Amino acid sequence: MSVGHTEVTTPEGRRVITDPVISCETPQDECGVRDVLDRLGDKWSVYVVVELAAGVKRFRQLQRAVPGISQRMLTLTLRRLERDGLVDRTVYPTVPAQVEYELTAMGHSLTHLVKALADWSIGHRDAIAQARRDWDAAQ
Protein backbone atom coordinates (compact mmCIF):
# COMPACT_ATOMS: atom_id res chain seq x y z
CA MET A 1 0.00 0.00 0.00
CA SER A 2 1.11 3.50 -0.65
CA VAL A 3 0.04 6.95 0.39
CA GLY A 4 0.95 9.41 -2.30
CA HIS A 5 -0.33 10.87 -5.51
CA THR A 6 0.55 11.88 -9.01
CA GLU A 7 -0.01 15.39 -10.23
CA VAL A 8 -0.46 16.07 -13.90
CA THR A 9 -0.66 19.40 -15.61
CA THR A 10 -3.32 19.49 -18.29
CA PRO A 11 -2.83 21.22 -21.62
CA GLU A 12 -5.07 23.96 -20.22
CA GLY A 13 -2.62 24.46 -17.38
CA ARG A 14 -4.81 23.03 -14.63
CA ARG A 15 -3.19 20.71 -12.12
CA VAL A 16 -5.17 17.55 -11.64
CA ILE A 17 -4.62 14.32 -9.78
CA THR A 18 -4.75 11.14 -11.75
CA ASP A 19 -3.81 8.30 -9.43
CA PRO A 20 -5.55 7.17 -6.28
CA VAL A 21 -3.84 8.62 -3.23
CA ILE A 22 -4.39 5.47 -1.26
CA SER A 23 -3.70 2.51 -3.45
CA CYS A 24 -3.94 -1.05 -2.26
CA GLU A 25 -3.00 -4.32 -3.82
CA THR A 26 -6.16 -5.69 -2.29
CA PRO A 27 -8.92 -3.09 -2.27
CA GLN A 28 -11.07 -5.50 -0.28
CA ASP A 29 -9.11 -5.20 2.95
CA GLU A 30 -8.58 -1.52 2.27
CA CYS A 31 -4.96 -1.62 3.38
CA GLY A 32 -5.80 -2.19 6.99
CA VAL A 33 -6.86 1.40 7.37
CA ARG A 34 -10.38 0.21 7.96
CA ASP A 35 -9.13 -1.96 10.81
CA VAL A 36 -8.34 1.15 12.75
CA LEU A 37 -11.18 3.27 11.48
CA ASP A 38 -13.72 0.63 12.34
CA ARG A 39 -12.54 0.84 15.91
CA LEU A 40 -12.54 4.64 15.86
CA GLY A 41 -15.77 4.75 13.98
CA ASP A 42 -17.95 2.73 16.27
CA LYS A 43 -19.97 4.64 18.73
CA TRP A 44 -17.95 4.19 21.91
CA SER A 45 -14.35 3.09 21.31
CA VAL A 46 -12.86 6.55 21.24
CA TYR A 47 -14.46 7.50 24.53
CA VAL A 48 -13.26 4.31 26.18
CA VAL A 49 -9.75 4.79 24.83
CA VAL A 50 -9.65 8.37 26.04
CA GLU A 51 -10.77 7.33 29.49
CA LEU A 52 -8.19 4.56 29.63
CA ALA A 53 -5.53 6.94 28.39
CA ALA A 54 -5.67 8.52 31.82
CA GLY A 55 -4.93 5.25 33.56
CA VAL A 56 -6.22 1.90 34.72
CA LYS A 57 -9.96 1.66 35.25
CA ARG A 58 -12.47 -0.98 36.25
CA PHE A 59 -15.60 -1.90 34.37
CA ARG A 60 -18.08 0.09 36.44
CA GLN A 61 -15.69 3.00 36.62
CA LEU A 62 -15.58 3.11 32.85
CA GLN A 63 -19.33 2.90 32.58
CA ARG A 64 -19.70 5.88 34.86
CA ALA A 65 -17.02 7.79 32.99
CA VAL A 66 -18.68 7.28 29.61
CA PRO A 67 -22.17 8.73 29.94
CA GLY A 68 -24.85 6.78 28.16
CA ILE A 69 -22.97 3.59 27.37
CA SER A 70 -24.84 0.41 28.16
CA GLN A 71 -23.35 -2.60 29.86
CA ARG A 72 -23.61 -4.54 26.66
CA MET A 73 -21.85 -1.92 24.56
CA LEU A 74 -19.09 -1.40 27.09
CA THR A 75 -18.43 -5.12 27.11
CA LEU A 76 -18.45 -5.33 23.32
CA THR A 77 -16.25 -2.27 22.96
CA LEU A 78 -13.70 -3.53 25.47
CA ARG A 79 -13.63 -6.99 23.89
CA ARG A 80 -12.95 -5.52 20.47
CA LEU A 81 -10.21 -3.25 21.80
CA GLU A 82 -8.72 -6.21 23.65
CA ARG A 83 -8.86 -8.35 20.53
CA ASP A 84 -7.04 -5.67 18.57
CA GLY A 85 -4.28 -5.58 21.15
CA LEU A 86 -5.11 -2.06 22.28
CA VAL A 87 -6.36 -2.94 25.75
CA ASP A 88 -5.22 -5.36 28.45
CA ARG A 89 -7.73 -7.03 30.73
CA THR A 90 -6.80 -8.24 34.18
CA VAL A 91 -9.19 -10.30 36.30
CA TYR A 92 -8.79 -10.41 40.07
CA PRO A 93 -10.47 -13.53 41.46
CA THR A 94 -12.16 -11.70 44.30
CA VAL A 95 -15.81 -11.83 45.29
CA PRO A 96 -17.43 -9.94 43.78
CA ALA A 97 -15.29 -10.11 40.67
CA GLN A 98 -12.99 -7.23 39.87
CA VAL A 99 -11.59 -6.53 36.44
CA GLU A 100 -9.11 -3.87 35.44
CA TYR A 101 -8.62 -2.48 31.99
CA GLU A 102 -5.61 -0.58 30.75
CA LEU A 103 -4.17 0.46 27.44
CA THR A 104 -1.36 -1.54 25.94
CA ALA A 105 1.70 0.22 24.53
CA MET A 106 0.00 0.16 21.15
CA GLY A 107 -3.16 1.54 22.69
CA HIS A 108 -1.21 4.40 24.21
CA SER A 109 0.43 5.21 20.90
CA LEU A 110 -3.03 5.58 19.40
CA THR A 111 -4.00 7.90 22.21
CA HIS A 112 -2.09 10.84 20.81
CA LEU A 113 -4.00 10.62 17.58
CA VAL A 114 -7.30 10.26 19.38
CA LYS A 115 -6.59 13.27 21.54
CA ALA A 116 -5.59 15.29 18.50
CA LEU A 117 -8.88 14.26 16.94
CA ALA A 118 -10.83 15.26 20.03
CA ASP A 119 -9.04 18.61 20.12
CA TRP A 120 -9.73 19.26 16.44
CA SER A 121 -13.28 18.28 17.06
CA ILE A 122 -13.74 20.68 19.92
CA GLY A 123 -11.93 23.42 18.07
CA HIS A 124 -14.15 23.14 15.00
CA ARG A 125 -17.47 22.13 16.49
CA ASP A 126 -18.90 25.61 16.18
CA ALA A 127 -17.72 26.06 12.61
CA ILE A 128 -19.22 22.69 11.67
CA ALA A 129 -22.48 23.47 13.41
CA GLN A 130 -22.66 26.78 11.56
CA ALA A 131 -21.84 25.13 8.23
CA ARG A 132 -24.68 22.70 8.79
CA ARG A 133 -27.14 25.44 9.60
CA ASP A 134 -26.10 27.30 6.45
CA TRP A 135 -26.36 24.18 4.32
CA ASP A 136 -29.71 23.19 5.73
CA ALA A 137 -31.04 26.71 5.24
CA ALA A 138 -29.92 26.65 1.61
CA GLN A 139 -31.92 23.50 0.87
Added chain:
Amino acid sequence: MSVGHTEVTTPEGRRVITDPVISCETPQDECGVRDVLDRLGDKWSVYVVVELAAGVKRFRQLQRAVPGISQRMLTLTLRRLERDGLVDRTVYPTVPAQVEYELTAMGHSLTHLVKALADWSIGHRDAIAQARRDWDAAQ
Protein backbone atom coordinates in the same frame (compact mmCIF):
# COMPACT_ATOMS: atom_id res chain seq x y z
CA MET B 1 -16.37 20.55 27.76
CA SER B 2 -13.02 19.61 29.12
CA VAL B 3 -10.34 17.09 28.31
CA GLY B 4 -8.48 16.23 31.45
CA HIS B 5 -8.63 13.93 34.42
CA THR B 6 -8.24 13.70 38.14
CA GLU B 7 -5.85 11.26 39.74
CA VAL B 8 -6.45 10.04 43.24
CA THR B 9 -4.16 7.95 45.39
CA THR B 10 -6.04 5.29 47.30
CA PRO B 11 -5.22 4.38 50.89
CA GLU B 12 -3.53 1.30 49.45
CA GLY B 13 -1.26 3.50 47.41
CA ARG B 14 -2.75 2.74 44.02
CA ARG B 15 -3.33 5.62 41.63
CA VAL B 16 -6.79 5.61 40.17
CA ILE B 17 -8.79 7.95 38.01
CA THR B 18 -12.04 9.20 39.39
CA ASP B 19 -13.44 11.75 36.97
CA PRO B 20 -14.41 11.30 33.38
CA VAL B 21 -11.64 12.43 31.07
CA ILE B 22 -14.10 13.86 28.61
CA SER B 23 -16.81 15.64 30.49
CA CYS B 24 -19.64 17.44 28.80
CA GLU B 25 -22.35 19.69 30.08
CA THR B 26 -24.64 17.92 27.67
CA PRO B 27 -23.72 14.25 27.34
CA GLN B 28 -26.31 13.91 24.59
CA ASP B 29 -24.37 15.82 21.96
CA GLU B 30 -21.14 14.32 23.26
CA CYS B 31 -19.27 17.60 23.02
CA GLY B 32 -19.29 17.63 19.26
CA VAL B 33 -16.66 14.94 19.15
CA ARG B 34 -19.18 12.63 17.55
CA ASP B 35 -19.75 15.20 14.83
CA VAL B 36 -16.27 14.53 13.58
CA LEU B 37 -16.13 10.87 14.41
CA ASP B 38 -19.35 10.18 12.58
CA ARG B 39 -17.73 11.55 9.49
CA LEU B 40 -14.54 9.61 10.07
CA GLY B 41 -16.41 6.54 11.08
CA ASP B 42 -18.58 6.04 8.07
CA LYS B 43 -17.27 3.74 5.47
CA TRP B 44 -15.97 6.15 2.87
CA SER B 45 -15.40 9.67 4.15
CA VAL B 46 -11.77 9.19 5.07
CA TYR B 47 -10.91 7.83 1.65
CA VAL B 48 -12.68 10.68 -0.07
CA VAL B 49 -10.97 13.25 2.15
CA VAL B 50 -7.58 11.69 1.50
CA GLU B 51 -8.17 11.78 -2.24
CA LEU B 52 -9.30 15.39 -2.12
CA ALA B 53 -6.33 16.28 0.04
CA ALA B 54 -4.24 15.84 -3.07
CA GLY B 55 -6.25 18.36 -5.01
CA VAL B 56 -9.45 19.13 -6.89
CA LYS B 57 -11.26 16.15 -8.35
CA ARG B 58 -14.42 15.49 -10.29
CA PHE B 59 -17.11 13.01 -9.38
CA ARG B 60 -16.06 10.19 -11.67
CA GLN B 61 -12.43 10.78 -10.87
CA LEU B 62 -13.19 10.29 -7.21
CA GLN B 63 -15.17 7.17 -7.91
CA ARG B 64 -12.27 5.67 -9.78
CA ALA B 65 -9.84 6.72 -7.06
CA VAL B 66 -11.84 5.09 -4.29
CA PRO B 67 -12.14 1.43 -5.26
CA GLY B 68 -15.47 -0.13 -4.46
CA ILE B 69 -17.50 2.96 -3.69
CA SER B 70 -20.91 3.07 -5.32
CA GLN B 71 -22.37 6.11 -7.02
CA ARG B 72 -24.92 6.41 -4.28
CA MET B 73 -22.38 6.28 -1.45
CA LEU B 74 -20.03 8.73 -3.15
CA THR B 75 -22.92 11.17 -3.52
CA LEU B 76 -24.01 10.71 0.09
CA THR B 77 -20.46 11.00 1.40
CA LEU B 78 -19.76 14.17 -0.58
CA ARG B 79 -23.06 15.75 0.49
CA ARG B 80 -22.31 15.09 4.13
CA LEU B 81 -18.79 16.47 3.84
CA GLU B 82 -20.18 19.48 2.02
CA ARG B 83 -22.82 20.00 4.68
CA ASP B 84 -20.16 19.91 7.38
CA GLY B 85 -18.19 22.59 5.60
CA LEU B 86 -15.30 20.27 4.78
CA VAL B 87 -15.79 20.15 1.02
CA ASP B 88 -16.68 22.72 -1.62
CA ARG B 89 -18.73 21.76 -4.66
CA THR B 90 -18.50 23.66 -7.92
CA VAL B 91 -20.85 22.95 -10.81
CA TYR B 92 -19.86 23.92 -14.35
CA PRO B 93 -22.96 24.24 -16.52
CA THR B 94 -21.51 22.30 -19.41
CA VAL B 95 -23.07 19.39 -21.27
CA PRO B 96 -22.58 16.86 -19.95
CA ALA B 97 -22.48 18.32 -16.47
CA GLN B 98 -19.13 18.68 -14.74
CA VAL B 99 -18.71 19.04 -11.01
CA GLU B 100 -15.54 19.67 -9.09
CA TYR B 101 -14.95 18.90 -5.45
CA GLU B 102 -12.24 20.33 -3.27
CA LEU B 103 -11.47 20.55 0.41
CA THR B 104 -12.24 23.75 2.25
CA ALA B 105 -9.67 25.24 4.59
CA MET B 106 -11.32 23.35 7.43
CA GLY B 107 -11.23 20.19 5.36
CA HIS B 108 -7.52 20.64 4.77
CA SER B 109 -6.88 21.16 8.46
CA LEU B 110 -8.51 17.79 9.11
CA THR B 111 -6.31 16.20 6.50
CA HIS B 112 -3.25 16.18 8.69
CA LEU B 113 -5.09 14.18 11.32
CA VAL B 114 -6.50 11.80 8.76
CA LYS B 115 -3.07 11.20 7.27
CA ALA B 116 -1.61 10.62 10.71
CA LEU B 117 -4.36 8.12 11.29
CA ALA B 118 -3.69 6.38 7.99
CA ASP B 119 0.02 6.24 8.78
CA TRP B 120 -0.60 4.82 12.26
CA SER B 121 -2.94 2.34 10.70
CA ILE B 122 -0.42 1.15 8.17
CA GLY B 123 2.32 1.06 10.75
CA HIS B 124 0.33 -1.11 13.13
CA ARG B 125 -1.73 -3.24 10.80
CA ASP B 126 0.51 -6.25 11.21
CA ALA B 127 0.58 -5.95 15.00
CA ILE B 128 -3.20 -5.67 15.08
CA ALA B 129 -3.64 -8.61 12.75
CA GLN B 130 -1.33 -10.68 14.94
CA ALA B 131 -3.16 -9.61 18.12
CA ARG B 132 -6.41 -10.74 16.55
CA ARG B 133 -5.01 -14.10 15.57
CA ASP B 134 -3.72 -14.58 19.12
CA TRP B 135 -7.00 -13.53 20.66
CA ASP B 136 -9.06 -15.70 18.35
CA ALA B 137 -6.80 -18.66 19.03
CA ALA B 138 -7.20 -18.17 22.77
CA GLN B 139 -11.00 -18.39 22.56
Added chain:
DNA sequence: CAGTATCCACCTCGATACTG
Protein backbone atom coordinates in the same frame (compact mmCIF):
# COMPACT_ATOMS: atom_id res chain seq x y z
C1' DC C 1 -19.13 -6.18 40.35
C1' DA C 2 -18.78 -7.80 35.83
C1' DG C 3 -20.63 -9.69 32.89
C1' DT C 4 -24.07 -12.91 29.26
C1' DA C 5 -28.39 -13.66 26.49
C1' DT C 6 -32.24 -12.26 23.78
C1' DC C 7 -35.06 -9.46 21.14
C1' DC C 8 -35.84 -5.69 18.20
C1' DA C 9 -35.69 -0.91 16.01
C1' DC C 10 -32.99 1.61 13.25
C1' DC C 11 -29.67 2.83 9.99
C1' DT C 12 -26.13 2.10 6.69
C1' DC C 13 -24.87 0.42 2.66
C1' DG C 14 -25.07 -2.14 -1.94
C1' DA C 15 -27.56 -3.21 -6.14
C1' DT C 16 -30.29 -1.71 -9.59
C1' DA C 17 -32.77 1.27 -12.51
C1' DC C 18 -33.66 5.69 -14.22
C1' DT C 19 -32.70 11.10 -15.47
C1' DG C 20 -31.01 15.85 -17.10
Added chain:
DNA sequence: CAGTATCGAGGTGGATACTG
Protein backbone atom coordinates in the same frame (compact mmCIF):
# COMPACT_ATOMS: atom_id res chain seq x y z
C1' DC D 1 -20.96 12.97 -16.56
C1' DA D 2 -23.27 13.45 -12.35
C1' DG D 3 -26.46 12.44 -10.23
C1' DT D 4 -31.66 10.63 -7.96
C1' DA D 5 -35.06 6.88 -6.50
C1' DT D 6 -36.22 2.63 -4.58
C1' DC D 7 -35.66 -1.71 -2.40
C1' DG D 8 -33.80 -4.97 0.59
C1' DA D 9 -30.01 -7.42 3.34
C1' DG D 10 -27.16 -6.98 7.13
C1' DG D 11 -25.16 -5.05 10.99
C1' DT D 12 -25.07 -1.86 15.16
C1' DG D 13 -26.70 -0.62 19.21
C1' DG D 14 -30.45 -0.02 23.01
C1' DA D 15 -33.58 -2.22 26.47
C1' DT D 16 -34.32 -5.73 29.37
C1' DA D 17 -33.64 -9.76 32.05
C1' DC D 18 -30.67 -13.00 34.09
C1' DT D 19 -25.91 -15.08 36.24
C1' DG D 20 -21.41 -16.29 38.80
